[in-house]
Amino acid sequence: MTPGMTGDTPRPNDLMGLTDSEYDLAVDIMGRVPNHTELGIFSVMWSEHCSYKSSKKWLKKLPTEADWVICGPGENAGIIDIGGGKAAVFKMESHNHPSFIEPYQGAATGVGGILRDVFTMGARPVANLNALRFGHPDHEKTRHLVAGVVAGVGGYGNCIGVPTVGGECTFHESYNGNNLVNAMTVGVADADRIFYSAAAGLGNPVIYAGSKTGRDGIHGATMASAEFDDDSDAKRPTVQVGDPFTEKLLLEACLELMATDAIVAIQDMGAAGLTCSSVEMVDKGGLGIELDLDAVPRRETGMSPYEVMLSESQERMLMVIHQGREDVARDIFEKWGIDFAIVGKLTDTGRMVLVADGEVVSDIPVTPLVDASPEYDRRWTPSLPPAPLDGDALKPPDSIGDSLLTLLASPDICGKRWVWEQYDHMVMADTVQRPGGDAAVVRIHGSNRGLAMTTDCTPRYCAADPHMGGAQAVAESFRNLTATGARPLAVTDCLNFGSPENSHVMGQFIGCTEGISEACIALDMPVVSGNVSFYNETNGSAVQPTPAIGAVGLIDDLDRTATTALTNPGDRLVLIGDTAGHLGASLYAREVHRTEAGAPPPVDLGAERRNGDFVRGLIAAGQVTVCHDLSDGGLLVAVAEMCLAGDLGATLEARPADA
Amino acid sequence: MKSAVIVFPGSNCDRDIQVALRASTGHEPAMVWHDDSELPDTDLIALPGGFSYGDYLRSGAIAAHSRIMDDIVRRARDGTPVLAVCNGFQVAVEAGLLPGALLPNAGLNFVCHDVHLRTEQAGGLFAGHYQKGQVVRFTVAHHDGNYYIDDDGLAALEDNGQVAFRYCTPTGETGGEAGNGANPNGSRDDIAGIYNESKTVLGLMPHPERLADPRLGGDDGKAMFDSLVDALG
Numbered sequence: 008m009t010p011g012m013t014g015d016t017p018r019p020n021d022l023m024g025l026t027d028s029e030y031d032l033a034v035d036i037m038g039r040v041p042n043h044t045e046l047g048i049f050s051v052m053w054s055e056h057c058s059y060k061s062s063k064k065w066l067k068k069l070p071t072e073a074d075w076v077i078c079g080p081g082e083n084a085g086i087i088d089i090g091g092g093k094a095a096v097f098k099m100e101s102h103n104h105p106s107f108i109e110p111y112q113g114a115a116t117g118v119g120g121i122l123r124d125v126f127t128m129g130a131r132p133v134a135n136l137n138a139l140r141f142g143h144p145d146h147e148k149t150r151h152l153v154a155g156v157v158a159g160v161g162g163y164g165n166c167i168g169v170p171t172v173g174g175e176c177t178f179h180e181s182y183n184g185n186n187l188v189n190a191m192t193v194g195v196a197d198a199d200r201i202f203y204s205a206a207a208g209l210g211n212p213v214i215y216a217g218s219k220t221g222r223d224g225i226h227g228a229t230m231a232s233a234e235f236d237d238d239s240d241a242k243r244p245t246v247q248v249g250d251p252f253t254e255k256l257l258l259e260a261c262l263e264l265m266a267t268d269a270i271v272a273i274q275d276m277g278a279a280g281l282t283c284s285s286v287e288m289v290d291k292g293g294l295g296i297e298l299d300l301d302a303v304p305r306r307e308t309g310m311s312p313y314e315v316m317l318s319e320s321q322e323r324m325l326m327v328i329h330q331g332r333e334d335v336a337r338d339i340f341e342k343w344g345i346d347f348a349i350v351g352k353l354t355d356t357g358r359m360v361l362v363a364d365g366e367v368v369s370d371i372p373v374t375p376l377v378d379a380s381p382e383y384d385r386r387w388t389p390s391l392p393p394a395p396l397d398g399d400a401l402k403p404p405d406s407i408g409d410s411l412l413t414l415l416a417s418p419d420i421c422g423k424r425w426v427w428e429q430y431d432h433m434v435m436a437d438t439v440q441r442p443g444g445d446a447a448v449v450r451i452h453g454s455n456r457g458l459a460m461t462t463d464c465t466p467r468y469c470a471a472d473p474h475m476g477g478a479q480a481v482a483e484s485f486r487n488l489t490a491t492g493a494r495p496l497a498v499t500d501c502l503n504f505g506s507p508e509n510s511h512v513m514g515q516f517i518g519c520t521e522g523i524s525e526a527c528i529a530l531d532m533p534v535v536s537g538n539v540s541f542y543n544e545t546n547g548s549a550v551q552p553t554p555a556i557g558a559v560g561l562i563d564d565l566d567r568t569a570t571t572a573l574t575n576p577g578d579r580l581v582l583i584g585d586t587a588g589h590l591g592a593s594l595y596a597r598e599v600h601r602t603e604a605g606a607p608p609p610v611d612l613g614a615e616r617r618n619g620d621f622v623r624g625l626i627a628a629g630q631v632t633v634c635h636d637l638s639d640g641g642l643l644v645a646v647a648e649m650c651l652a653g654d655l656g657a658t659l660e661a662r663p664a665d666a
Numbered sequence: 667m668k669s670a671v672i673v674f675p676g677s678n679c680d681r682d683i684q685v686a687l688r689a690s691t692g693h694e695p696a697m698v699w700h701d702d703s704e705l706p707d708t709d710l711i712a713l714p715g716g717f718s719y720g721d722y723l724r725s726g727a728i729a730a731h732s733r734i735m736d737d738i739v740r741r742a743r744d745g746t747p748v749l750a751v752c753n754g755f756q757v758a759v760e761a762g763l764l765p766g767a768l769l770p771n772a773g774l775n776f777v778c779h780d781v782h783l784r785t786e787q788a789g790g791l792f793a794g795h796y797q798k799g800q801v802v803r804f805t806v807a808h809h810d811g812n813y814y815i816d817d818d819g820l821a822a823l824e825d826n827g828q829v830a831f832r833y834c835t836p837t838g839e840t841g842g843e844a845g846n847g848a849n850p851n852g853s854r855d856d857i858a859g860i861y862n863e864s865k866t867v868l869g870l871m872p873h874p875e876r877l878a879d880p881r882l883g884g885d886d887g888k889a890m891f892d893s894l895v896d897a898l899g
Contacts, residue, residue, distance in 0.1 A: 158775075162776075165717070165778075165807070165809075166676070166717040166721075168678020168679070168717075250720070251717070252675070252676050252717060252720025252721075252722065253720075255675075256675055256676075344675060427778075428777060428779050429775050429776045429777070430776070430778060431778045431807040433778065433805055433807060433873075433882070434678055434679060434876075435678075435682065436685060436686075436875065437882075438882065439881055565881060
């Protein structure tokens with residue numbers, strides 16, 4: 008056989024992102040050369056974005072179980088028991104590549120996609136958070152990207168009416184060519200009314216509901232699985248266009264249908280659209296599916312089967328319902344003005360068969376498409392922790408006051424009111440602690456209990472020491488939840504890195520994942536959902552490793568909480584935990600001394616847990632009502648933030664060195 | 667007191683106002699679908715906030731032509747009180763229940779934060795629990811809240827005492843339009859809310875229902891719902 012040949016047929020010139028060996032594997036599975044539509048399906052299903060082929064091996068090591076975990080990774084979102092017959096459903100997901108190409112729509116559809124992941128499972132979304140990383144404020148693209156992303160996040164969340172209550176917004180030149188937009192949604196469901204995606208019931212109809220399918224976002228998942236170069240603007244047609252109004256109608260219609268007994272399984276159409284949703288549903292159910300592509304509602308005429316299957320048009324749901332319940336579903340969707348179509352049925356063939364114009368246009372065995380997807384053990388080199396920064400290397404500042412002002416004015420620490428005031432953070436009338444504190448607190452509707460939520464990551468630390476940085480991100484989320492009085496329960500992770508084909512980047516990924524794992528075990532916060540975003544690099548320059556952690560905790564009594572705002576003159580401030588004078592990789596060193604050198608502060612997970620449990624106990628006992636964690640900028644910035652929040656001052660006493 | 671909350675496609679503060687009405691009235695409000703042709707027997711009609719029809723045309727413009735609006739306009743003309751908040755205010759203006767127009771915010775951004783309002787008219791159905799000049803704190807959350815009316819219209823509002831609330835500083839000073847920071851959207855003459863001539867329809871950009879519960883940071887808004895209960899039984 009001639010190299011580059013498969014049987015008698017040469018490989019096509021365009022493998023749609025598949026490698027030569029992946030293409031050959033697809034030919035083996037098919038027993039013939041796949042046609043254009045089939046090749047497109049293999050390409051998106053085996054993209055890094057959908058298959059996790061570089062990360063799977065390492066994600067398996069994350070702790071995912073606890074008594075209160077109802078559903079861990081693998082479904083649309085993670086689910087934890089929060090008592091009172093309720094469950095919290097949440098996940099964080101990246102929309103980095105689209106948001107760089109087209110910031111408004113990229114960010115908006117990121118929010119829309121994560122909302123769908125949560126309400127697909129039967130939960131009403133109650134809060135959104137967003138972890139945003141942009142390039143240097145002086146970079147020519149930053150202002151445009153910030154304005155577009157913030158408007159897009161707000162445009163979607165404000166319209167659909169889910170409050171955006173928290174998140175992060177930081178800046179660093181490593182994001183000049185790749186901003187990060189990580190969107191998190193938290194929903195609340197009845198613990199006994201949760202919906203999953205595994206199809207069941209031979210002959211049951213497959214229902215399509217939501218927006219019509221158009222030519223937007225075709226091959227978006229493949230685009231998100233490659234690095235950028237100078238021509239990335241040409242990829243704009245791969246970005247989806249959001250319609251939050253339709254999503255609001257879809258949300259209400261789905262929740263109304265979920266209150267009936269019509270639904271067997273449900274899956275939103277996100278990355279890889281109709282392809283990924285149908286394949287996942289029938290693979291989990293061990294069945295086959297036949298889809299009539301002519302029945303798929305369309306926005307445009309003349310769409311090919313390839314375009315219909317790979318479109319990432321937003322606000323669409325695929326569901327399997329019980330035979331005979333079609334009219335119940337149709338009535339509800341028509342009431343809400345949502346397109347509804349029966350597009351196929353479940354079969355026992357184990358194959359996904361697509362029919363258009365009465366002809367079979369694609370016929371793929373489902374299980375091999377999923378199970379035989381490539382899994383790579385990428386080469387990696389460990390990052391060696393840098394030497395601790397010699398304290399003497401930094402000349403003490405002439406004026407601590409000036410340093411404080413420099414820090415407070417730095418883009419990472421300065422108030423982000425200008426961002427979150429563009430988000431409706433109070434709609435739904437349950438936001439108890441608004442943005443700006445350590446964690447947001449949202450009341451569980453109709454009760455006196457609340458959910459606390461936060462997103463955290465310090466990429467500087469992860470760049471200096473991936474393992475410590477990963478552990479630190481989890482520890483900070485634990486601390487932020489604790490500072491409100493909440494009991495931390497679980498996390499979702501959104502792992503943003505450069506190219507996994509670069510052994511140094513892969514080493515960063517593995518180090519961060521191991522650190523997250525260690526901290527999650529020590530702090531009893533399992534990982535219940537998450538997402539990996541690789542290829543965040545342009546022309547070979549990668550972002551700082553950014554494993555964003557979204558964490559959720561429970562407050563049993565909203566009368567026993569703490570905020571960061573000082574309230575009573577005369578109150579005493581108490582510092583809990585050791586202060587060892589670490590300045591390595593600190594924001595102070597970066598902003599005042601212009602260096603990011605040194606090792607990050609070590610995380611002592613045992614002390615973290617002891618101190619957290621102690622502080623939480625004081626808050627629950629009503630002895631502490633004001634609390635703030637120490638992070639970027641250390642003690643001085645923390646106290647300044649507490650003063651600013653409460654419009655009060657504080658006097659700090661320097662403790663003698665030998666005390 | 668019986669109340670009815672209208673649910674348009676894209677309404678998203680319908681539940682919030684339902685909760686506030688339930689708390690003050692002690693009765694379950696009727697949730698009325700936009701495509702119904704007739705309202706139930708009710709003492710108050712509430713037009714809630716949100717993004718009716720996505721506000722993809724002019725805010726409130728499409729909702730103003732919903733089937734239920736004919737009956738709402740008829741009842742309002744017959745004297746049934748209407749509380750129109752945020753998107754509801756935009757709908758009420760588009761439906762001709764109130765004069766003027768709501769333009770995009772002067773800053774062109776969505777704004778969400780607490781605002782202070784000076785009570786310009788005390789008493790009546792809605793402000794029975796407020797004193798004239800009293801400063802109350804509500805919340806705004808809108809993109810198109812910049813109230814505009816021409817000179818003659820403004821003079822008529824003033825002459826008839828139809829200006830209900832003005833944006834002000836915490837100590838009650840207006841002048842935000844001129845730049846003291848109190849006016850969040852550039853509204854003419856700092857107008858935050860207006861009445862119709864008979865003062866039975868109140869249109870308001872800020873949300874009283876969002877600060878009607880001390881747990882959420884304040885309950886100045888609750889006094890408006892309590893006032894309605896006192897007036898309407």
